[in-house]
Amino acid sequence: MSPYSLIERLPTPSEHLFLWEAVGWGSVDPETAASSIARSLYGVVVLHEDQVVGMGRIVGDGVMYFYIQDVAVLPDHQKHGLGKMIVERLMVHIRQCRLKNGAPFVGLFASQGKEPFYEQFGFKNHAPGMTGMFTVIDA
Template sequence: MTDALLLDRLPTAAEHRRIAEAVGWAEAFDWDTLPASLDRSLAGAVALQGGHAVGMGRLVGDGVKYFYVQDLAVLPEYQGAGIGTALVQRLLDHVASTAPSTAFVGLFATDGAIPLYRRHGFAQGDMTGMFRLVEPAVPAATIPSRLA
């Protein structure tokens, strides 16, 4: 890996947006609700180079049995230097240190990222990933960033 510094923290909304847009994910997020989404994440890891975020990843889920790797990305000019590998390992280390028993860790991956995840023991197995988008019944402005 390059001399990037890995930190156990979530990316800021600005860092997340900058990295997401750089990897072609500009249309994948509702930028107005992203801060609340980051707030409710279980954990995160950020790679810094020269004081600037160059990679990120986070965990979502119940924090006990089910964890999902979310938004793992590295700026294109830093890809191939081991930063993605280090971020995945950092997130898996968090799961291993917090889950009280064997945990399920899932993710969605682009075709290009499949080899990265396979190196960390992820397999497609006999399941098929699926998803669905659901429109909100309540406007986003009324959703608090933290549960009371």
């Protein structure tokens, strides 16, 4: 029996902040994180001995556009298949949400060097024909 369990729920703001910082993504404003998490479509956490050690969530419109967001696993718990378990469950949820004749767009941003991990789920870099772009609006 695995020492890990996947639970279908969003991370709490404190769990989100803890994992966010633990994987080296910097810091995030707790109020901003709480509001963002509350507007998520779906999420999962991975527990080990009643502690959250991994998370992932889906944002988007829930019909045509889905974005996989915040897939993170504590460094001490990486290399145990938890990231794969998280993404597989998120993809199952997206497939369940799709409309009968729909073909949802599923996007994500991968940390540098993690592209091969996401390729196993069918994600690919579409450059140069299509480029992912983003901006951050600072105060």
